[in-house]
Amino acid sequence: MSIEARTFADEHWGLAPLLTRREDLSSTFEDLLSVDAVDELVSERGVRTPFARMAKNGSLTARENFTDSGGFGAEVTDQLDSAGILAAFADGHTLVLQGLHRLWPPLIHFAGELVRDLGHPVQVNSYITPASSRGFDPHYDVHDVFVLQISGEKRWILHPPVHQHPLSHQPWSDRKDDVAAMARTTPTIDTVLREGDSLYVPRGWIHSAQALGDTSIHLTVGMSAFTRYDLLHHLVSTFAEDARFRSPLPVGIDLTDADAVAPHVRALLADLVSALDENDAPVNREHAVADRVGRRFTEVTRPAPVRPLATIGSMAALSANSVVGWRPGLHARIVDADDAVTVTTRTKSVRLPAVCASAVHQLHSGKDCVVGELSGLDTDDALVVVRRLLREGIVVPRSSPVPPTD
Incomplete structure (x- = not known):
């Protein structure tokens, strides 16, 4: 069953x-x-x-x-x-x-x-x-x-x-x-x-x-499941920014002698515990690890393919009634600033005026969107923005244009 x-x-x-x-x-x-x-x-x-x-x-x-x-x-x-x-x-x-x-x-x-x-x-x-x-x-x-x-x-x-x-x-x-x-x-x-x-x-x-x-x-x-070991690997990599963990082992150390190396391992573990407890380190490291794992995930997966010729045709025929949506499987980081909103994918970064932020987030939600109904944009601006995002392979045509209403 x-x-x-x-x-x-x-x-x-x-x-x-x-x-x-x-x-x-x-x-x-x-x-x-x-x-x-x-x-x-x-x-x-x-x-x-x-x-x-x-x-x-x-x-x-x-x-x-x-x-x-x-x-x-x-x-x-x-x-x-x-x-x-x-x-x-x-x-x-x-x-x-x-x-x-x-x-x-x-x-x-x-x-x-x-x-x-x-x-x-x-x-x-x-x-x-x-x-x-x-x-x-x-x-x-x-x-x-x-x-x-x-x-x-x-x-x-x-x-x-x-x-x-x-x-x-x-x-x-x-x-x-x-x-x-x-x-x-x-x-x-x-x-x-x-x-x-x-x-x-x-x-x-x-x-x-x-x-x-x-x-x-x-x-x-x-x-190929991501594992707890992957999190550990990326956690350890965050310590590369801490000078304590970049310092050399002593001159003359015999690296073939386990008894000589063991005290340095114990000291390293103590420093790791100390570093993890410092100030806002836990929260900062959690975010850093999540960011690294996310980047690795986008490196080994691919979004849904686009159809270049069909997309070019959709750009030419784009109207306020056209329906578009976020490209399935495309992972992106969206950063809002006072003067711009930036969409960053694995392969590119697209910068748009800040007035486009609401529309970008609306598209990123994954829901199908009617071009003329994008938040914060008039029809002319919406057409410009969507053509740009179609060209960059960030959004894709979803269906036939919505019939105009009387």
């Missing part, structure tokens, strides 16, 4: 797997990817490595076996070769299409919505496995995943972590023996996913999969 989002967040996120059957969902995944879509991506879209790889029995397939030049006018040498993929696939090699949240429109929109729901970065790969073939050995990932079974059947075997909540620099290959030993024990989950089924696998959980019968296609939706 499907569960509420709050229950998933409290009882499964980062903690325990969750199996959901097709009959418990209100919809399936046909709108995200299909067998025909995979064929189209491989044969007609000019996909290049590293957006694809192949593997068999846990080993990667040599790239030259499934890529080739695109021919006249597209002489790049690493485009997918559909005939090469056919031969390798028939020989039991699994095809992995990577970064589909950047390639395939339904998954671009799906990933964007999921980022907004989860608050963490998302990626989408697809695994296309020949009948009765295994792609990779038992392993764990350093990110959480949702497995969405698109077609065929695949048997999934899950074992508990040997290293809970692994960080990105703590891959399963560092613990091969422990992983292999755990994989020989009784599994926590041993199940077959069929079309429309899904499985949540927290990072660190050991898993392997094998296609059954016909070709199996599934999506792996990876979620």
